[in-house]
Amino acid sequence: MITSRTRSELNEVASSAERSAVKIAAITGDVNDPVHRRRLLEETMKMGGVSLLVNNASELGETPRPELVNASLERFRQTLETNLVSPVALIQEALPQLEQTRGLVVNISSDASQVGYERWGIYGSSKAALDLVSKTLAAELKPRGISIVSVDPGDMRTQMHGPDHSMRRDELLFERPTELFASSPPELRGLARDDVRLMLSTPDGGNSHHRFRELPDLLSPGELLVVNESMTLPASLPAVSKRLGNIRLNLSTRFSEYLWVAEPRWSPGQPGPLDLEEGENLTVDGSTAKLLMRYPGIPRLWLVKFELPADMLMMKIGEPIHYGYAPAYPIKTYQTLFSRFPGSVEMPSAARPITDRVRDTLLGRGIGITGIVLHTGVSSLEIEDETVEHQVLYPEWFRVSAATANAVNTAHAHGKRVIAVGTTVVRALETAWSGSSVRPCTGDTSLYVHPGVRVHVVDGLLTGLHDPVTSHLAMLSAIAGIDRVKEAYNEAVEQRYLWHEFGDSHLILN
Numbered sequence: 001m002i003t004s005r006t007r008s009e010l011n012e013v014a015s016s017a018e019r020s021a022v023k024i025a026a027i028t029g030d031v032n033d034p035v036h037r038r039r040l041l042e043e044t045m046k047m048g049g050v051s052l053l054v055n056n057a058s059e060l061g062e063t064p065r066p067e068l069v070n071a072s073l074e075r076f077r078q079t080l081e082t083n084l085v086s087p088v089a090l091i092q093e094a095l096p097q098l099e100q101t102r103g104l105v106v107n108i109s110s111d112a113s114q115v116g117y118e119r120w121g122i123y124g125s126s127k128a129a130l131d132l133v134s135k136t137l138a139a140e141l142k143p144r145g146i147s148i149v150s151v152d153p154g155d156m157r158t159q160m161h162g163p164d165h166s167m168r169r170d171e172l173l174f175e176r177p178t179e180l181f182a183s184s185p186p187e188l189r190g191l192a193r194d195d196v197r198l199m200l201s202t203p204d205g206g207n208s209h210h211r212f213r214e215l216p217d218l219l220s221p222g223e224l225l226v227v228n229e230s231m232t233l234p235a236s237l238p239a240v241s242k243r244l245g246n247i248r249l250n251l252s253t254r255f256s257e258y259l260w261v262a263e264p265r266w267s268p269g270q271p272g273p274l275d276l277e278e279g280e281n282l283t284v285d286g287s288t289a290k291l292l293m294r295y296p297g298i299p300r301l302w303l304v305k306f307e308l309p310a311d312m313l314m315m316k317i318g319e320p321i322h323y324g325y326a327p328a329y330p331i332k333t334y335q336t337l338f339s340r341f342p343g344s345v346e347m348p349s350a351a352r353p354i355t356d357r358v359r360d361t362l363l364g365r366g367i368g369i370t371g372i373v374l375h376t377g378v379s380s381l382e383i384e385d386e387t388v389e390h391q392v393l394y395p396e397w398f399r400v401s402a403a404t405a406n407a408v409n410t411a412h413a414h415g416k417r418v419i420a421v422g423t424t425v426v427r428a429l430e431t432a433w434s435g436s437s438v439r440p441c442t443g444d445t446s447l448y449v450h451p452g453v454r455v456h457v458v459d460g461l462l463t464g465l466h467d468p469v470t471s472h473l474a475m476l477s478a479i480a481g482i483d484r485v486k487e488a489y490n491e492a493v494e495q496r497y498l499w500h501e502f503g504d505s506h507l508i509l510n
Contacts, residue, residue, distance in 0.1 A: 001025040001044055003036070004057075031057050031086045041093055050094045051101040051279075052293060055087035056108045061122035068121030076122050083126035088133060091148075102145035104259075104292050104303065107134045109150040111446055115453075116435050131444075138256070147259045147305065152446035153297040153392050167451050171482055172469045176493050181325035182503035185333055186353075194355040197497055197504040201480065201488045209495060212353040212505055215462075221366030222416040224407055225462070228348035228424045229371040232334040234318030235345035237310075239264070240283040244274060249284065250321050251345050252301060252377035253394050257309040261301050261394050263378050264291075269324025272300065284308075285317050297392030301378075321346050321378065325500065334501075343375030343397065349501035350422030350463045370407040374398040374424040374445075391471055395444040396424070400432040402440040408457065409437045417509065419460035423472050426479070429457040450474040451482065460509040465492055465499045480508050 002024055004010050010026040018024070025043060029036035044050045059082040062075050087107055091098075098105065112124035113131050134150035141148060186196050194213040201207050210218065219225075235251040248268065253261040264274050264282075282289040287307040295301035306313070322328045334347040337354050362369060375397045408429065411418050420426045431445040432438045433456045448471065449455065461479055466472040476485045488506065497504040 001027065001040065001047065003027045003029055003031065003040055005030050031090060032081055034089070037086075037090055037093055041097065044094075044097060049097040049101050051098075051103045053090065053094055053098065053103065053105045054108065055090060055105070057086065058083050058108070058123075065119035065122075067119060071122055079122050080126050080129070083123070084129050084133065087130060091137065095146075098146045099144050103147075104305070105137070105146065105148045106293070106296070106303075107148070107150040108296070109134075109152045109446070111152055111448060113152075114431055114445060114447055115433075142256065147256065149255050149259070149303070151296050152395065167474070167477070167482075169469055172473045172477070174468050174486060174489050174493075176468070176489070176499065178325070180493065180496065180499050180503075182498040182500050183326045185329065185502045192355065193353050194358050196353050197495075198353075199488060199492055199495075199497065199504070199506050201484065201506065201508045203510055205484055205487065207488050207491050213355075213358055215354075215358055215507070216361040216365050216367065218507060219362070219365075219367050219419070220416075222368075222411065222414060224368040224370060224411040224416060224418050225362065225421055226404065226408065226418060226425045226429065227336075227338045227351045227354070227369060227371050227421040228376075228428075229338045229340045229373050230344040230348055230375050230424075231339040231342040232320065232331065232344045232347045233342055234314050234320055234331050236268075236319050236321045236328075237284050237313055237317060239289060241274075241276065241280070244276070247274065247282075249282065249289065249304070250378055251310060251314070253396060254310070254343070254375070257311060258306045260304050260306070260310055261295055261377065262304045263301050268322050268328075276302070285313055287313070295394060298394060301394060323379070326502065338371060341373050343373070346376050346379060347501055348374070348376055348422050348424050350425075350505070352501065353505055354421070368407060368411070370404045372398065372400050372404055372425055372428045374428045376424055391448065391450075391474070393446055393448045393471060395446045396427070397443070398428040398431065398445050399442040400428055400438065400440055405432065405438040405440045412437075417459035418457060419462055419507075419509075420458045421462045423461070423463055423475050426455070426458050426461060426475060430455060433457050448474075449478050451478045453478055455479055460507065462505065462507050464501065465489070465497055465503055465506055467499070476508065479510065
């Protein structure tokens, strides 16, 4: 069942669904209206009850968007009524049905809930409140078997919201041969971890080539490296579909011990797509994993509800997530010197080449090291939309401590660079930006750093080499500019650098 204020749009969606052999009941109305909400729930009861509630109705506020200090308080209240109060009211009224079906509620959020975009204060604050409401309800309703999540589906091309920036997908294309994929860790190639190669890209556009152990020689006293202290889990589970047979289920983002975002795959080297259906049950080690719905905006990912705690399944039958270019290695192979807090499903690999001797040399020369935690999901997504800014990212849990925020702010106060060790660190630090400094914070981030987003915190990035047309490459373009990135990558191909988690490294300084 779908509902909207506009009959023509409802009919268009319903007709499209019917062409795909999906029956939809379309009811025109306004979710702000209590009478309409009651009618909706009366109709869903006739259809067997609500098992999935998606609260997607949104209002932007005034158009054109004013600065918050000049905003109409009446329009502010109207926006909060639509974006915040109505979802809560629907959940309250649907509670008996959701409890009976042990249902799922998806509240549609926005990156404007996490980043203080100018002139987005009304909409962003309503979505920030919705995020907190979602977390509160998730905790309160968990004992009753109801799951609540908030999801940022990325930029949508709607009447309400059009992109302010535009980068074409083909701008992130480049050629690199598959023989440059590192299929084994350097330790199995006769090298130390810190003997991988390191390309330095400087602000003047020049590139030079080094070994990673030379990193301390390329930095200056007072500069600060920020590493990810997350530890990698064995997050690839064998699963069985009654229709498809044996598959893999790669976990990505944890909403609770039983509810995850996950990617079903045929095998490490064969991603799919798989012909799976909403409501289908997979068997994982004799227990059930139910496919609730495809993740909004990323059809290869699913919201999956497990019968048993996923942590228990990982410890019993899980193996490290890996892909077709490399076999699975022991889980210790996927840890870094800084791995302390379990939670990543793939290794935050930028710090892998940092060894004891590199760390000790850095510290001995007055180059600081501090940490954040961001639990990574499955690999960087290939951007599918022709407009880069429209790509959707899934949420990842992160923490920036008071000590780390203070170290970053102190480095900036003294005019020193802050260098992120990995794209995950960029995402965490930029989410923690308050408008004038980095603040301590913990939560989920769906921040998408692309060329249309200003980078405030990071002055350099130490990372691996990334695939074409990915969100990671869009982030590099935001930090260094696409021309500079492409020039460096063309040189990396010429110099036979190796890609992926066991490959070579790239230091970008601004």
